[in-house]
Amino acid sequence: MGKLRVDYLKDRDEAVEGVASGASLRSVMASFPTGVTVVAARSNGGEPIGLTVNSFTSVSLEPPLVLVCIGHGSNSHDAIIEAGGFAISVLSAAQEAVAIRFAKRPSESRFDDVDWGEAPSGHPVINGASAWLDCTIHEVIEAGDHSILLGLTHACGGGSDPALVFHQGVMTSTEG
Numbered sequence: 001m002g003k004l005r006v007d008y009l010k011d012r013d014e015a016v017e018g019v020a021s022g023a024s025l026r027s028v029m030a031s032f033p034t035g036v037t038v039v040a041a042r043s044n045g046g047e048p049i050g051l052t053v054n055s056f057t058s059v060s061l062e063p064p065l066v067l068v069c070i071g072h073g074s075n076s077h078d079a080i081i082e083a084g085g086f087a088i089s090v091l092s093a094a095q096e097a098v099a100i101r102f103a104k105r106p107s108e109s110r111f112d113d114v115d116w117g118e119a120p121s122g123h124p125v126i127n128g129a130s131a132w133l134d135c136t137i138h139e140v141i142e143a144g145d146h147s148i149l150l151g152l153t154h155a156c157g158g159g160s161d162p163a164l165v166f167h168q169g170v171m172t173s174t175e176g
């Protein structure tokens with residue numbers, strides 16, 4: 001058992017001399033199915049801002065922390081941090097068009113003609129989402145070309161609607 005462990009570490013040390021390319025990491029991560037969310041905030045100027053995010057996960061139950069990773073190149077990056085909080089809408093299976101809109105449309109017109117309401121904090125929630133969380137920013141951790149936003153969850157809710165799933169670059173549903 002001990003020998004196997006030593007061999008494993010030796011292989012690992014050789015493997016970590018280089019780093020994988022961003023392209024190969026992206027390609028491998030595409031095989032990891034995720035849900036799809038819209039992370040949105042009311043900017044300090046009052047306008048709704050938001051983007052499609054699949055780097056969402058729960059972190060801690062006590063206190064209730066979640067995280068999302070926002071790229072430094074994202075137009076919403078600074079505005080969400082300055083807003084001090086955000087709402088997360090977990091998109092339902094019927095909301096693929098919303099996911100595409102919040103990834104591709106110019107930021108200024110993303111909320112046009114979208115049915116949205118407000119979390120208790122006032123941050124935007126997409127109506128018809130299968131779940132939502134209302135967070136204040138607990139901590140921002142710089143990590144490579146993204147910032148990890150740790151969100152302290154103040155309120156959340158959800159239903160039993162099938163969720164949107166992102167896998168191998170394709171959006172499907174938990175219903176199959």
Ligand SMILES: Cc1cc2nc3c(=O)[nH]c(=O)nc-3n(C[C@H](O)[C@H](O)[C@H](O)COP(=O)(O)O)c2cc1C
Nearest residue numbers: 051052053054055069070071074075076103107166
């Ligand atoms: C399925 C999917 C998941 C995405 N996840 C993230 C993510 O976790 N973090 C991120 O910064 N961008 C993510 N993006 C890309 C942003 O949605 C996209 O770059 C968007 O245009 C950024 O908007 P902004 O520049 O107005 O902030 C994702 C896009 C798609 C389609």
